[in-house]
């Protein structure tokens with residue numbers, strides 16, 4: 026067992042940290058206020074291969090593994106949850122394509138995405154269903170050698186950017202969900218205004234309207250009726266990104282609390298002199314370290330998934346812990362700040378708002394626990 | 407007993423080096439001047455035994471020639487302890503001369519003290535986070551001392567003698583010299599400094615800063631980005647690791663976060679005032695008086711009440 | 713033409729902690745010096761606008777084999793390393809001898825670049841020493857650098873002026889950090905760094921012996937003590953009152 030990082034891993038972490046500190050952090054508050062990531066940040070992320078870290082070089086990726094992805098995403102998430110969420114949702118779609126796509130689909134759709142020329146989306150959620158795949162209402166009707174898709178998708182990350190979108194729809198051939206790769210902004214594709222969500226601003230969330238969108242047969246991902254496995258598996262990879270983003274937020278909360286406690290004066294000494302403050306700082310350190318090693322391990326597991334069910338369980342339990350843990354840490358760090366932390370001038374206010382998002386996305390916390398228990402109970406039999 | 411030799415391209419700093427040599431027990435100080443008769447006379451009037459080299463083949467821009475000349479003089483004099491000024495020219499020459507003489511060398515020295523037959527030197531290390539005390543153990547020693555570490559010596563009666571050296575044909579040709587951004591100031595000499603950082607809104611706010619400096623009988627100085635990135639002030643006003651180390655009686659620091667590379671340049675000030683809109687700014691940790699406020703308001707109010 | 717960039721492995725200063733005034737280096741990762749990265753960037757810029765091969769040269773302990781990947785990721789074409797445990801923290805004079813001996817083993821060297829000072833010690837001697845040992849011309853404190861045939865046009869930034877000088881190649885140039893902004897390497901470049909060519913020599917292969925006695929001895933290296941009052945004042949009036957009492961204004 027060796028818990029140290031290789032030089033390459035340290036360099037990926039260092040590179041992301043440098044970019045995040047030099048370019049993202051100075052505009053993080055602006056991103057939060059304007060709900061928009063400046064173009065030069067997106068361009069910089071693309072130049073540094075941050076849109077394609079874990080994917081194969083043959084498809085434009087950097088071949089840096091999910092371990093490299095986790096390390097970079099932590100640093101980006103520390104500076105801005107919205108920027109990290111953009112990459113995370115994009116990678117969710119790419120991981121699904123990478124796992125289930127044909128050679129042609131991977132070449133065609135992953136290459137521009139990995140290079141950051143496109144930003145990908147993954148569309149499962151609908152107005153009537155978030156956690157239940159059986160309630161999908163979007164339909165795919167086979168007409169000749171194409172499918173025609175109709176329906177509405179809700180809360181779809183990155184739906185505004187050009188690129189590929191993985192769409193789940195009930196396949197009229199089997200009456201089960203299949204997944205399709207569609208070019209966003211094609212004919213019949215339209216989007217709502219961005220949702221005004223509580224945090225992770227800059228990460229764009231929109232509804233997608235699909236109106237007689239035509240898709241060639243070969244754009245079906247993984248084959249007929251593979252919707253459910255793709256959803257399960259894709260989302261498991263997605264949880265690597267969500268967990269890393271939350272880990273970054275946790276680190277930010279910890280650092281903000283440390284900074285405040287050692288700089289805010291009470292009489293003539295910093296408030297860190299109080300034991301109550303020290304206990305909080307210790308709790309933050311414990312919680313960060315726990316989340317860190319769980320997330321790093323998940324990145325390592327994602328590099329070599331042999332048993333998708335076991336991986337789904339590990340992803341679910343990691344994501345549940347790390348995202349809930351960020352909420353706890355934001356709360357503790359907020360307590361260190363007192364009323365000042367409530368002012369938008371303090372970064373902890375943003376971390377607090379961002380933190381509550383993790384537990385509600387890519388499967389709410391309860392669904393995660395059902396996955397964990399489900400896999401474990403099944404294995405016991 | 408050590409034989410001391412000093413050299414600086416600048417008269418003022420050469421004078422300081424005479425004092426430096428005496429402070430560690432030099433009985434006689436030999437000074438080298440290159441193509442600078444005025445400096446030679448000034449050093450002689452301060453008691454140095456000056457060796458004046460007049461040689462058109464030596465250009466200050468060609469450090470190889472300067473170091474070679476110094477090496478030849480040192481050999482002729484049997485000098486073993488050579489003090490240089492730790493300005494950029496001095497530092498550039500120091501390493502070259504050290505290689506010629508196979509000498510141990512210390513640069514950026516901010517204090518020296520004789521301890522038995524050793525000369526203990528202080529310099530910043532680790533980006534200014536620590537101060538190292540070191541001495542040179544080899545026979546030949548080169549110590550480059552920061553400008554302003556010593557005062558000029560009193561009057562004395564020295565001498566000026568001509569010296570000849572041979573230098574190789576130069577591979578460095580000076581094309582052009584540009585003096586810096588017009589205003590020539592000496593922030594190290596100022597009793598009071600008004601130091602501004604990136605908290606300053608715009609160049610248009612500078613006149614008010616200058617007015618305040620004037621009222622306090624001091625100078626305007628700045629953090630590095632204000633000069634090198636924004637170019638609002640000239641680089642000779644930078645305080646810090648790559649700027650000047652200042653010891654004013656009063657330093658009013660406005661809109662500066664307080665990174666260690668900056669603070670090393672001001673931590674020896676007698677009284678430090680920090681004005682920053684961030685009540686947690688790092689600079690507050692090293693201040694005697696902390697005022698959390700917009701620096702522009704503070705400047706305005708101080709100007710009107712002083 | 714080969715451009716050699718001499719780069720020093722130093723502890724990551726941001727991660728050096730101070731305990732009881734002593735710097736603590738345990739578990740502090742090793743990185744290349746910041747200003748050295750500007751020297752590398754200057755070399756890579758020349759390479760990109762013309763035709764040159766950039767060699768990162770470093771002397772140090774065996775960790776350098778890993779640390780030098782930073783240079784290979786940021787645009788160096790190959791690495792030339794002299795490795796020996798004794799080179800870790802070796803003094804300027806020794807390091808200069810090793811670097812000079814290494815440069816002699818490289819063909820067709822047009823330019824040898826250094827950072828103006830190392831990240832940890834910042835003594836700024838090594839470039840000048842190497843120039844002397846190799847008998848080459850030098851220009852230090854460069855804020856701009858441009859190649860013109862067999863010459864380089866260098867802007868030397870001094871305290872009170874800047875000099876534009878023309879120097880015949882091969883030459884030694886040390887650069888200031890503001891000469892450029894060093895690039896951040898991409899993930900792909902990072903992962904390919906380890907596959908770039910690397911020549912590794914031992915100390916006796918370059919023929920340098922480390923003298924048993926150090927020429928510079930460190931007596932102590934401590935964080936300075938600061939005792940500031942840290943009095944929070946609420947208004948300009950209160951500040952002026954305090955400064956007057958201190959006797960630093962109104963004299």
Ligand SMILES: Cc1cc2nc3c(=O)[nH]c(=O)nc-3n(C[C@H](O)[C@H](O)[C@H](O)COP(=O)(O)OP(=O)(O)OC[C@H]3O[C@@H](n4cnc5c(N)ncnc54)[C@H](O)[C@@H]3O)c2cc1C
Pocket residue numbers: 114146147148149150154155156157179180181182183222225230382385386387388389390391392
């Ligand atoms: C920032 C953000 C980004 C998003 N990005 C995307 C995206 O890119 N693509 C996408 O498809 N979606 C996306 N979503 C949607 C998100 O994935 C869903 O909202 C989420 O999966 C939860 O669905 P829901 O809100 O409909 O919750 P519901 O499923 O309605 O759950 C509500 C509550 O009911 C309980 N519950 C539900 N079902 C069960 C059950 N079977 N047993 C017990 N309890 C149950 C849960 O505990 C939960 O607390 C995003 C959402 C956000 C906020």
Ligand SMILES: Cc1cc2nc3c(=O)[nH]c(=O)nc-3n(C[C@H](O)[C@H](O)[C@H](O)COP(=O)(O)OP(=O)(O)OC[C@H]3O[C@@H](n4cnc5c(N)ncnc54)[C@H](O)[C@@H]3O)c2cc1C
Pocket residue numbers: 602603604605606628629630631632644645646647648649650660661662663664665666667668671681682683684687699700701702746889
């Ligand atoms: C090798 C090296 C050498 C260096 N050498 C030096 C050096 O010699 N000198 C130097 O200064 N730096 C040096 N630096 C840079 C140094 O690390 C810092 O980046 C620099 O000092 C920051 O300058 P600043 O404090 O002005 O700017 P910032 O760090 O941007 O701080 C600006 C401050 O202004 C405050 N502020 C903003 N608006 C207002 C307002 N309206 N009123 C009041 N306060 C406000 C902010 O709260 C903040 O604290 C060096 C760096 C390196 C790597």
